[in-house]
Amino acid sequence: MSQCQSKRGFFSLRDCNQTAIAQCATCQRAMCHEHSSVESKFTQCRDCWARAQQTVDTDYGDNWTYGYRHRYYNSGYSPIYTGHHYHHYYDDYDTRSFDRREGENDDGSDNPAAGFGDS
């Protein structure tokens, strides 16, 4: 299994770097245990769960922060990305990042032939 493709952070985004344990049923990204949503019975990543749900969490847990992050980025903030494993999932947020190198894959590997989950 490849690395988790979710990004950590709020003001700036970085790679998760944890080993993925499953694939999100919605966005097909590899996700680690921490980034899979318990409420979706580990079928969705936290990002997709947060995008779909608008629940009020007075405890301000991780689901709330991912939901807030989604709404905040949509309200006009473009987070800065400091990682190395670009993923188009965050394109909607107009993430400020370096330019992708030619031939580089979403999972960060250099081999153009290697697909998702092969690194």
Place this chain on the structure above:
Amino acid sequence: MFDTLRKLRELSPAERETIASGRFAGDFTPDALLDQMRTLARFDASNDTTRASLKKWLWAIVLLTFFGFVALKFLPHSDSLMRAVWIVPLLVLELLLVIAMGVTLWRLRNVDIGNNFRQVALPFLALLKQDMDPNQTITVRIDLRDALHASKKKRSSTPYAQGAYHRVVDTTYLDPWFHGKTTLADGSRLMWTVHDTIVKSTRTKKTASRKTKTKTRHVKRSQVAIALSVPNKVYGVARGPAQPGSKLAVAAGAKRSTIKLVRKLKTQSLDPIDPALLVDAVSGAYRQITAPARSAA
């Protein structure tokens, strides 16, 4: 009510001590910090709900008791038996209930936590946790006391007249209630301070019917100040325009560049500020930095 009292009993001695001291401070890892804050926040939310409910019930029982006494006074003597059997014990019960509820209300009021803690600090720190490594520490100092606590009173004006009001007294309270600093996962150092200045204006006038009426108004000025120090090896700084209502300063050093941002908000309510004000201040600083230079992956 019983649920809140149970939650109060379940607080650890250290948590009770924190509430009693009115100060939540220390160095914590993000998870430890949020765990402790959530415990206190849950108790405080329950406490606020219970006290609001108790106040309503207390008023209802006080009114019932009052009308009970009135009924007792006007009951005919022939009903003395009924009075002895029903009304007197009922009034005694009501009185005991009022005393019990009053004591509980006073007890819960003493362990109340300012809403800034639950509605501003907790969500902000929950978001900040996302930008921290789990083993990094965060230093926070949060004042848990009410904004109008006697110790925060700074000065009172001498009484003066204004328009229809023959006596106006302005009392100023300073409440530097939130301060913190930490190093984020990207190597940036973040420091923030939130302080409120509240002017409580007590205005007294005489109406046409010669009655004296007093009104109290509040003006709260909140100031959020943040300093973000970013490593030059990681980020560049391209100073752009400040957001409306913000003051911005950028200082470039040899190893780090520091972005300072101050936002102010004036309201006529004592309600906590929107945590977005604090979040916007930090994101306003992050808007000034440019993406990291590409390293070979």
